[in-house]
Amino acid sequence: MLRLADVSKTFFAGTPNERRALRHVDLRLAKGDFVTVIGSNGAGKSTLLNVIAGSLPVDCGTVQIAGRNVVKVPDYKRASMIGRVFQDPAAGTAPHLTIEQNLAVAESRGKRRGLGKGVTRARRHRYEHDLQTLELGLESRMRHRVGLLSGGQRQALSLLMASFTGPDLLLLDEHTAALDPQRAELVLGITERVVRDSGLTALMVTHNMDQALRMGNRLLMMHEGEIVFQLDEAAKKDATVTDLLAMFGQVKGQLTDRTLLG
Amino acid sequence: MANTLELGMLYALLALGVFLTYRILNFADLTVDGSFTTGAGTAALLITNGMHPLIGTAAGFVAGSLGGLATGLLHTKLHIDPLLASILTMIALWSVNLRIMGKANLSLLNQPTVFTPLAERGLVSTWWSVGILAALAIAAKLVIDAFLATNFGLAVQSTGDNPAMASSLGISTDTTKIVTLMLANGLVGLSGALIAQLQGFADIQMGVGLILVGLASVIVGNAILGTRFMFLASLGVIVGSATYRLVIFFALRWDVLSPQDMKLISATLVVIALVISQSKGIRAFFARISPWRRSDTVPEPLLAVPSTGEEEA
Ligand SMILES: Nc1ncnc2c1ncn2[C@@H]1O[C@H](COP(=O)(O)OP(=O)(O)O)[C@@H](O)[C@H]1O
Ligand SMILES: [Mg+2]
Numbered sequence: 001m002l003r004l005a006d007v008s009k010t011f012f013a014g015t016p017n018e019r020r021a022l023r024h025v026d027l028r029l030a031k032g033d034f035v036t037v038i039g040s041n042g043a044g045k046s047t048l049l050n051v052i053a054g055s056l057p058v059d060c061g062t063v064q065i066a067g068r069n070v071v072k073v074p075d076y077k078r079a080s081m082i083g084r085v086f087q088d089p090a091a092g093t094a095p096h097l098t099i100e101q102n103l104a105v106a107e108s109r110g111k112r113r114g115l116g117k118g119v120t121r122a123r124r125h126r127y128e129h130d131l132q133t134l135e136l137g138l139e140s141r142m143r144h145r146v147g148l149l150s151g152g153q154r155q156a157l158s159l160l161m162a163s164f165t166g167p168d169l170l171l172l173d174e175h176t177a178a179l180d181p182q183r184a185e186l187v188l189g190i191t192e193r194v195v196r197d198s199g200l201t202a203l204m205v206t207h208n209m210d211q212a213l214r215m216g217n218r219l220l221m222m223h224e225g226e227i228v229f230q231l232d233e234a235a236k237k238d239a240t241v242t243d244l245l246a247m248f249g250q251v252k253g254q255l256t257d258r259t260l261l262g
Numbered sequence: 263m264a265n266t267l268e269l270g271m272l273y274a275l276l277a278l279g280v281f282l283t284y285r286i287l288n289f290a291d292l293t294v295d296g297s298f299t300t301g302a303g304t305a306a307l308l309i310t311n312g313m314h315p316l317i318g319t320a321a322g323f324v325a326g327s328l329g330g331l332a333t334g335l336l337h338t339k340l341h342i343d344p345l346l347a348s349i350l351t352m353i354a355l356w357s358v359n360l361r362i363m364g365k366a367n368l369s370l371l372n373q374p375t376v377f378t379p380l381a382e383r384g385l386v387s388t389w390w391s392v393g394i395l396a397a398l399a400i401a402a403k404l405v406i407d408a409f410l411a412t413n414f415g416l417a418v419q420s421t422g423d424n425p426a427m428a429s430s431l432g433i434s435t436d437t438t439k440i441v442t443l444m445l446a447n448g449l450v451g452l453s454g455a456l457i458a459q460l461q462g463f464a465d466i467q468m469g470v471g472l473i474l475v476g477l478a479s480v481i482v483g484n485a486i487l488g489t490r491f492m493f494l495a496s497l498g499v500i501v502g503s504a505t506y507r508l509v510i511f512f513a514l515r516w517d518v519l520s521p522q523d524m525k526l527i528s529a530t531l532v533v534i535a536l537v538i539s540q541s542k543g544i545r546a547f548f549a550r551i552s553p554w555r556r557s558d559t560v561p562e563p564l565l566a567v568p569s570t571g572e573e574e575a
Binding site: 104 | 423
């Protein structure tokens, strides 16, 4: 479903501020894979998602989604294949539009946006049903502006907007990090359900190792722009947070050695 | 007074254009000062050359929208900041407008205009014509409301509200910006074409400072009727335009002020309106007298006045 080959991305190349955010990254996701991504700050996790979504151009390498090389396809055209939820609850919704209008904007993803009515009766009916699955009571507030919702409600709505059209790929970037633990749990629960029920292929970045182990069927860790190790389904099942920390320490040690020797 | 309101209804078309860019698209578009005269000059040129006034008026719309197209392309394709892109177009249009008109002032005296049928019945500057022009402004407002409620219109609104979200949902924000700038400046050009015909001339200076008139109308109107519902937000723009003309009308009755102080009055009015629309106390007052705004606490975007955060908290 997703295939990255030898993807690199450097910010401020050739200046003293040079930042190598991605170094020769290879990655393959099969259809239905739900991969969690962990790694320290600045490891390149967000850059990885941005490169997949096309918000950032790659320096070299190829990105294939559903068999199609999309390196030259602009982000708004890739959007028909990709649903995204960001860390900031304000990032994924339009605050001055109502809940139903936001959903209508999301539903038209990948379709021609013409002069047909945006929120039709049929759509409103469907949204009511979709919102009910979130169990947040949003179905009775469809004409309220999204700016009036709490962070957790907005993330749940963003998740619905990102997924209900059945994209090839769902990209989640620390989408629960800005929420309090209770709401984070709630949004995680919704995430799990949405991905499972629609059989989506997903990449979820998180800083919470426990979450990373609990969710999804594969896990990968990034460090300094590289994918430093991956756990497949079997390995992930038995792994614990202690294991992850140990592996991370090992990798870090190796990298430091390499830097010292290199 | 009727004449004042007539102008208020015609300038309301310009204000609706400013509403689209400033309020909906969140784009500080100064093209207006140029595209207004482009619309006026084009209509005057065609009418003096024997074209039907309705064709001249329609051409004013098209000519104005081309000004919006220029600003849109400068911004989206050449990545020039909105303010600068629109100033560039505005200044370039000055020369274009002189080319269109051939001279600084083009008279429409003794020419047929869209107002001729009204004039023949002695209805110009009466409440009849105010009513007819108000109907025109409201028709334009309803078209805008309907446009903004379409799939494309919602894409336009998202572009102004959250551009990153818009492109992540597959909206080409370049397209939405260009189309909206064209529509907005088309309305501005239409306003110019009609005002030239009402006054009986087009003048190279007639657009100078009109962006402030548009902004004042939008800000005053939105302060009065609120922005919670699109229907009231765009209606407010028409109310704002009428209010603005009335303020000028009464200000000029005061001996100290003369017509040359118009621009000063405009600028002052915009400052007052901006202060009012930001003031918590005054917002609360309007919320009390207009019940539909009570639960509406979403902060409004403000041109060149970044909200301080604490003010909204
Ligand atoms: N838009 C950008 N411009 C410049 N540098 C960036 C940009 N985005 C990320 N970086 C840099 O790239 C590196 C990886 O960042 P990021 O992908 O955001 O890390 P993560 O999400 O894993 O914390 C960091 O060193 C960061 O400073
Ligand atoms: Mg990040």
